[in-house]
Amino acid sequence: MLNEKVTVRSAGMSSSDVTGSCYLVECPTGEKILLDCGIYQSGNMMEAYKINGRRFPFKPKEITAVVVSHLNADHFCLLPKFAAEGGDCPYYISEESVGFVRPILEDSARIMERDAKIISRKNGREHKPVYSMADVHQALPNFRGSSEGEMHRITENVSFRLVPAGHIFGSCQIELFVTVPSGAVKKICYTGDLGNAMFEQPFVAPYEPMGKCAMLIGETTYNDPRRSAKKCQRRKDLDLMERTIREVCVENNGIVLIPTFAMQRTETMLYMLWKMFRDDEGFKIPIVIDSPLAVKLLDCFAKGLEGEAKATFDEMMRWKNIRVITDRDESLACIADPSPKVVCSASGMLSQGRSVQYLKEILPRKNCCIITCGYMVEDSLGWKIKHRADWQTLTIDRKPCRCRCAVKCLDSFSSHAQYQQLMDTYVDTAEKGCGLIWLVHGDKGKLDMKTSLERRISDICRTTRVVATNKDTVARI
Ligand SMILES: [Zn+2]
Known part of the structure; x- marks a missing residue:
C-alpha cells in the first residue's frame, strides 16, 4: 500500500515554550521541509546556551529546504548552526526580509561569541560559541527571497506560498502544499507569529487570512485573555x-x-x-x-x-x-x-x-x-x-x-495577536474544514486555550482536533 501520510514533528523549544520555533515536515516522497529554525531565548544565559548548542533532532544534511516565517531571532537565528552542521539547502524567506538577514545574523554571531566568553570565564574552561561569524557567512548564500502571495516550487511534490502575517516588516505565514503519491495535495499552514490587528503597526503589510488546510500550526503567545490589551x-x-x-x-x-x-x-x-x-x-x-x-x-x-x-x-x-x-x-x-x-x-x-x-x-x-x-x-x-x-x-x-x-x-505595543484575535482566527480555520490544529509558541496557558477553543469549535458543529503540543508531539495527516 502506498504511504500517503505526511508527518509533522516539533523540532524546537516552541512546542512547549514561547521561543525556539522549528517544525519538521516529512513527506511520503522523501522530502524533509523545516518551517523556521529559531533560537531559544531565556533570562538564564547558561540555559539558553545549552539548549541552543545541543544536537538537532534531525540530520541537517537531510533537509530539502527551510521556509522562514520572519526575522525574529527565535524564528530564524539558529540557521548558521544548521548550516555549520551540513544544512546546505535553500532557506526561503519573504523578498522584503532578505536585506535584513546579514546584519541580524552577524549581530547574533557577536552575541553568541560574547556569551561563550562570559560562560567560559564563569566556568573556568573553554566553551565554544553556538556559532561563529564564519558560520553566518556560510549560511548567507542559502537565503532565497520569495515574493508573497505566489506559489513557489521546492520540488515536484512540494510547494509553498507566503501570506502576510502583519507581525513585523516582511513577516509571513506559510502555506505548505505536499503532493502525496496518489496525487492528492495535503496542505499544512503555519502562522509563524501573527500580528496585532487591533493597533497600528507602521510600515508593516496587514495580516491576510490563509486558506483551507488539513493542519494548522498556530502560535499562542497571548493564550491568556487576562493578559490581552484592550482597544482603548x-x-x-x-x-x-x-x-x-x-x-x-x-x-x-x-x-x-x-x-x-x-x-x-x-x-x-x-x-x-x-x-x-x-x-x-x-x-x-x-x-x-x-x-x-x-x-x-x-x-x-x-x-x-x-x-x-x-x-x-x-x-x-x-x-x-x-x-x-x-x-x-x-x-x-x-x-x-x-x-x-x-x-x-x-x-x-x-x-x-x-x-x-x-x-x-x-x-x-x-x-x-x-x-x-x-x-x-x-x-x-x-x-x-x-x-x-x-x-x-x-x-x-x-x-x-x-x-x-x-x-x-505600555501594553499596546506588542506586535503579537491578542487572545481574542487568535481564538477567532483558529475558529475560522476550523470552520473552513481544518482537521487538526496544533497550539504552539506559548507557555502552559495554552492548555486552557485548547479547552476554550474546543468548546467554540464544537459550538459551530466542527470536529477539528486541537492539540496543545509538547516536544514529543507528532502528527500524521
Ligand atoms: Zn516574532
Whole structure:
C-alpha cells in the first residue's frame, strides 16, 4: 500500500515554550521541509546556551529546504548552526526580509561569541560559541527571497506560498502544499507569529487570512485573555508616553530610556514619537537611537520600503530631533552625558547591549524614567524592571544599583495577536474544514486555550482536533 501520510514533528523549544520555533515536515516522497529554525531565548544565559548548542533532532544534511516565517531571532537565528552542521539547502524567506538577514545574523554571531566568553570565564574552561561569524557567512548564500502571495516550487511534490502575517516588516505565514503519491495535495499552514490587528503597526503589510488546510500550526503567545490589551489601550499609552516625556525631559531635565528590539520596535516607537512631537516647534529634546544593529536596520527599512510607506519613513528620518549613534565612543559619551533626551536602545529585554549601560546610569536618578513597551522573558532584567515590586536595588553586572527612577509600562505595543484575535482566527480555520490544529509558541496557558477553543469549535458543529503540543508531539495527516 502506498504511504500517503505526511508527518509533522516539533523540532524546537516552541512546542512547549514561547521561543525556539522549528517544525519538521516529512513527506511520503522523501522530502524533509523545516518551517523556521529559531533560537531559544531565556533570562538564564547558561540555559539558553545549552539548549541552543545541543544536537538537532534531525540530520541537517537531510533537509530539502527551510521556509522562514520572519526575522525574529527565535524564528530564524539558529540557521548558521544548521548550516555549520551540513544544512546546505535553500532557506526561503519573504523578498522584503532578505536585506535584513546579514546584519541580524552577524549581530547574533557577536552575541553568541560574547556569551561563550562570559560562560567560559564563569566556568573556568573553554566553551565554544553556538556559532561563529564564519558560520553566518556560510549560511548567507542559502537565503532565497520569495515574493508573497505566489506559489513557489521546492520540488515536484512540494510547494509553498507566503501570506502576510502583519507581525513585523516582511513577516509571513506559510502555506505548505505536499503532493502525496496518489496525487492528492495535503496542505499544512503555519502562522509563524501573527500580528496585532487591533493597533497600528507602521510600515508593516496587514495580516491576510490563509486558506483551507488539513493542519494548522498556530502560535499562542497571548493564550491568556487576562493578559490581552484592550482597544482603548493605545490612546492611553500614547498619552502616558507624551506626558512622561514632557515631565521628565522638558520639566525635570531627565532622561527617558525606551528599551527597544532593534527590528521593528525601534521603527514603531520612532514613528510614534515623531507623530507626537513633529508639529511642536518648541520641542527640542533629542531622540537618540543608540544601537549599531538598529541603525543598520533603519537603513534596511529605507531601502526595503516602497510607495507611501517609504515617503513617510523618509520624512520621519528627516525629523531634526533624531540623532543616531553607532560609534562606541560616541555612545559612551552619550551615556555619561546627563542632559535631557529620549533614548531608544537595544536590547529590548535589557538582557545585554547598550540599553543596559543607559539603565545603570539612570536607575539611581529620581528625575529619569524607563518606559517599557514589549514582551520580557521571565527573569530578564527587563522583566524585573517591568514587574518591579518592593526592591530598592538591582544587581547589574554583579554590582548593586540603587533604583530611584520611575518606570512606566505600555501594553499596546506588542506586535503579537491578542487572545481574542487568535481564538477567532483558529475558529475560522476550523470552520473552513481544518482537521487538526496544533497550539504552539506559548507557555502552559495554552492548555486552557485548547479547552476554550474546543468548546467554540464544537459550538459551530466542527470536529477539528486541537492539540496543545509538547516536544514529543507528532502528527500524521
Ligand atoms: Zn516574532
